Amino acid sequence: MKRAVFNQKGGVGKSSISVNLAAVSAQRGLKTLLVDLDVQGNSSHYLGFDEQEGAPTVADLLKQTVGWLSRPQSAAEFVYDTQWDNLCLLPASQALSQIERDLESRYKIFKLREALDELMDEFDRIYIDTPPNLNFYAKSALIAADSVIIPFDCDSFSAQAIHRLLDNVLELKNDHNPALMLEGIVVNQFNPQAKLPRELVAALKAQDLPVLETLLTSSVKMRESHQLQRPLIDFAANHKLTGQLVTLFEELEAKSLVLSN
Ligand SMILES: Nc1ncnc2c1ncn2[C@@H]1O[C@H](COP(=O)(O)OP(=O)(O)OP(=O)(O)O)[C@@H](O)[C@H]1O
Numbered sequence: 001m002k003r004a005v006f007n008q009k010g011g012v013g014k015s016s017i018s019v020n021l022a023a024v025s026a027q028r029g030l031k032t033l034l035v036d037l038d039v040q041g042n043s044s045h046y047l048g049f050d051e052q053e054g055a056p057t058v059a060d061l062l063k064q065t066v067g068w069l070s071r072p073q074s075a076a077e078f079v080y081d082t083q084w085d086n087l088c089l090l091p092a093s094q095a096l097s098q099i100e101r102d103l104e105s106r107y108k109i110f111k112l113r114e115a116l117d118e119l120m121d122e123f124d125r126i127y128i129d130t131p132p133n134l135n136f137y138a139k140s141a142l143i144a145a146d147s148v149i150i151p152f153d154c155d156s157f158s159a160q161a162i163h164r165l166l167d168n169v170l171e172l173k174n175d176h177n178p179a180l181m182l183e184g185i186v187v188n189q190f191n192p193q194a195k196l197p198r199e200l201v202a203a204l205k206a207q208d209l210p211v212l213e214t215l216l217t218s219s220v221k222m223r224e225s226h227q228l229q230r231p232l233i234d235f236a237a238n239h240k241l242t243g244q245l246v247t248l249f250e251e252l253e254a255k256s257l258v259l260s261n
């Protein structure tokens with residue numbers, strides 16, 4: 001199962017959700033890979049990776065598809081172990097922005113899919129963190145994935161933008177990845193005491209949008225966990241937000257079983 005976490009809007013929780021779901025998945029004993037496709041490298045950093053000169057990244061993996069290399073390296077050679085059991089990382093790098101135009105003009109949009117399909121021999125779950133726009137890498141992720149999760153930050157601009165976002169995802173699905181499943185919209189930073197978030201979520205549900213049942217509330221622990229480079233299941237295993245992430249993971253696993261049957 002390969003899940004992409006995508007929203008064109010910045011700061012809605014893509015990196016937080018993809019890393020923490022991946023960490024829960026690994027803790028459950030599933031061999032799990034986090035792929036960071038965002039040049040900001042936030043989820044790579046979150047999992048303890050700090051880019052160093054010469055260290056291979058997802059940019060090098062994609063770059064080797066340009067030109068003719070007699071012996072391209074296998075995708076597994078770009079994957080790092082992390083300090084957590086069962087959790088591996090295919091990190092991002094600054095080079096992603098330098099090579100984007102070249103990859104795009106040479107129609108390399110399916111290369112990530114090929115690489116991740118190869119890695120599925122080794123992994124049970126792959127989570128893909130995407131950049132905050134529908135650029136070449138986000139499209140590559142949506143083409144490579146079996147399903148997509150859309151974080152929603154309870155903001156009225158985001159609610160307005162969600163139809164355009166879903167249109168874009170569906171167009172890409174129809175054109176390039178008909179098997180892509182929309183697993184659902186994940187409500188993040190939900191404040192149950194405030195009226196507006198409750199109304200926004202109710203409005204999405206009234207429009208028959210697939211809003212996932214599990215709501216993620218806001219907690220300072222999330223920021224602390226980023227700072228300490230320790231996913232919540234490790235850093236604050238008994239915290240309420242961690243419990244919500246575990247429930248979200250279980251909801252997604254149950255839903256994907258139903259969707260794929
Ligand atoms: N449930 C939460 N509670 C508190 N803070 C949160 C929560 N989710 C995310 N954040 C914080 O919000 C900020 C943005 O989150 P994150 O980096 O995951 O978003 P993003 O969508 O990946 O952003 P970008 O579009 O820039 O990649 C971070 O500082 C993160 O710690």
Ligand SMILES: [Mg+2]
Nearest residue numbers: 014015038042
């Ligand atoms: Mg991010």
